[in-house]
Amino acid sequence: GAQPYHLGRVTVVFNGEIYNHRELRERLTGLGFHFEDQCDGSILPALYLTYGDRFAEHLDGMYSVAVMDLRSTPRMVLATDDSGMKPLYYHWEQATGRFHFASELPALLGFAGVRAEEDEAGLDAYLTSKTPFGDRTMFRGVQVMPPAATAVLSHRDGLRVKQRPMAHERGLRPDKDRTLDEAGDQLRALLFEEVSRLLVADAPVAAVTSGGLDSSLVTALAAEALRAGGGLGSLHTFNIAYTGTWPSDERAYAAEVARAAGTRHHQVEIDPATFPDLMTDVVRHLGQPNADPITLSTFSLFRAVRDAGFKVALTGDAADELFSGYSRMTQAVAAHHGSDWIDDYLDHLAAVPRSLRESLYTDEYAFSVNAVGSSLPADIRRILHSSPGTRLQRIGAVEQRYRLPAYHLRRVDHLSMASSVEVRLPFCQPSVVRFASTLTDAQRLVPGQGVKRALYRSARGLIPRSVLERPKQPFTLPVTAMLAPGQGLWTLARDVLSPRTLRADGRIRPERVEALFDEQATRPSDTVSLALWSLMSHQLWRQEFFATAGATAGAPLTLHTPARVLQEAAA
Incomplete structure (x- = not known):
């Protein structure tokens, strides 16, 4: 408008x-x-x-x-x-009364009145929760x-x-009289209604189909809604995969969903050799580090959606947070009474587990981190420990108020809008969020019997059984396999995390990072690969946004921002 x-x-x-x-x-x-x-x-x-x-x-x-x-x-x-x-995002100077705001960090930092200063404690916050939670960012004085x-x-x-009050906090209680079948039927009807509404747009609408339950269900409902509404043409769907043979390739499942739904399917394939160049673009558009390797795939996928002529895309994001789809939730619910389940759960949110994180820090940085205190919002432990509701309900409250917006939704927004694609999220619709809060724990997950039980029940007969019955796997980049000697990401990581760079930074022990490289080369693991990936992403962010990655943390630094973004900010 x-x-x-x-x-x-x-x-x-x-x-x-x-x-x-x-x-x-x-x-x-x-x-x-x-x-x-x-x-x-x-x-x-x-x-x-x-x-x-x-x-x-x-x-x-x-x-x-x-x-x-x-x-x-x-x-x-x-x-x-x-x-x-x-x-x-915003920057507020109470002393002068100056207030700046923007929808992306690079635009906000483009204002002359907003100085780009690194929050020294931001590194610990990032490694603790994969991106800062709450209202904090990686920039001093900049909040969200x-x-x-x-x-x-x-x-x-x-x-x-x-x-x-968020939609799930508005006093709704679980409906204990409703059966699992009834919950599944009601959820399916509600999702069909919301997907149908989100298909109404001034530009062509596509769907992202990963091959998992959430996006497959959105795809099937969107195709059904278009047929019911007499829409012209069929739904276009997009899946992303990687050149070569890699673990957790889901393209076959996505293609099967597309065939069953009758969509026009687009298989996007990117070459891992391009990842080092992609990382710079991704870091710039995100504005601050996000430890999920899927950022590269997300950025590339929406660029392909745009190039195919689509301005709007439906996705299945947020279903795991709403309907309890993560293994960390199952483990927390199954933990016996009196166990340290809260610390175990919080460690699952981290890019680098606490014990490894503490071994990486130099003495000086460890002292400064301890002086600041926990990098997580204080409210998180209170919610998990003593807020009303069951253990699973308390976990859901933390996921929806803190992790989902900070780690998940901002990533999706920035990397889709980088290609001017508007992502619409049926699972984030208030009616769906409210409905999820009326499910009992047993309709969400039962250890040993399954997760997202109501959502799986809603999809029966709508998406192929091969998709419904296969083991759950995260939609992410196979970074453990790709971060290996001889691969482009390995070469980039070795260069970015050189001992000289880390010594200049002063927060991470170079010898511990060298030990991680040795371990990843001989005994690759998800824990070590994600730690290296996260540290590399952090250093690339510093290189992108500050004059030198070796400058003193917290000192006023020069911002590297594209002229296009600066012009938008000035406008």
């Missing part, structure tokens, strides 16, 4: 998609407002004038919104969606709005950030 949107002395800009804008436009028209177009964002000024700071409670969509209200005392109101699908948050900024009161 024609942003910024103006209505009197109220001005709004936003990023994302408002799915219920037609219903809201009709309601607001009935209240006397007039709209010149059908753009989803054009209803936002009227919505704010009607409901004030609580306007976001009426939105169904993925968004970050900024409202400037100059009717009397100047004030700004910002809001993020319930799941944190659309990020909003939490999901379901509304912030109000004024000269008198400064900046006040308040979190609204």
Whole structure:
């Protein structure tokens, strides 16, 4: 639309998609407002004038919104969606009253008033949870709005950030009278409704099909919805794989799902030899390190989606967090009473396990980390230890409030928008999130019997049994196999993590990293490969965003930012 949107002395800009804008436009028209177009964002000024700071409670969509209200005392109101699908980064100087915000870190750092300074403790936060959780980033003084948050900024009161209850926190209780079959049927009908809504767009819509349950179910429902609606042509689906023979190749399963759903399938293949060059692009678009190797595949996949002519793509992201699909959840639930299950669970979230992490740090850095305290938000341990609900419900609350937005959704958003592809996430729709909160623990997972039980039940008869009955595997890059002598990633890692570079950084022991390389070369493992990958990604981030990776952590450094992003920020 024609942003910024103006209505009197109220001005709004936003990023994302408002799915219920037609219903809201009709309601607001009935209240006397007039709209010149059908753009989803054009209803936002009227919505704010009607409901004030609580306007976001009426939105169904993925968004970050900024409202400037100059009717009397100047004030700004910002809001993020319930799941944190659309990020909003900001820099607030209370002493000077200067406030900057943007939807991506490179754009925010492009402002002259925002200095790029590395948070020295950020390395520990990154290695502890694969990317910083909560409102922190890897840059000192730069924060990110939490999901379901509304912030109000004024000269008198400064900046006040308040979190609204997320969809799963709104008092819904598990329905113990509903059978697993009934839960599966209701979930299938609900997902069909939401997928059908998300297919409505001004540009062609495709689907990403990894070959696992979540994306396969979204694919099958989307194909069914298009047929039921008499849509022209068939659904286009995309899968990514790697040149050569590698473990965990899912292309055959994705192709089988596509055949069963009757889609036009696109098999994207990337050469691992290109990964070293890709990593620089990925680090730049993410703005800060994310330890999941799938970032390379995600970036390449959405570039292929764009090149095929698609601007919108449906994915199966967030199902594991909502419906309890991770092995760490099963292990935590199965742990006997009195065990240290909380520390074990938190260690599963880490890029580098605690014991290995502590052995990597120099004495000086270990001292500074201990002085700062835990790199995780303090609320996480409180939720896991003493908040209401079962152990599985408490884990789900942590996953949805902290891990999902920070580690998962921001990665998907930045790497899809790098190619101007809008990713739509049926599992993040508020109705689906609310429904998930009404499932009993036994309808989510039972140790020894399976995970995501209600979701699997909803997919019966819709996707091939070979997909439903195969062992669960993560959709990720086979980094353990690829980070080996003779491979491009190995050469890059050896160069980026050279003893000279690590000594200049001063936080990681070069001799311990050399020992990791020796171990990976002789006895490759997921733990060691992910540790090396994570350290390499961190150093590449420093090289990309600061003048030199060897500069002192926390010192003012020169930012390397593409001119295009700087121009967008200035605009």
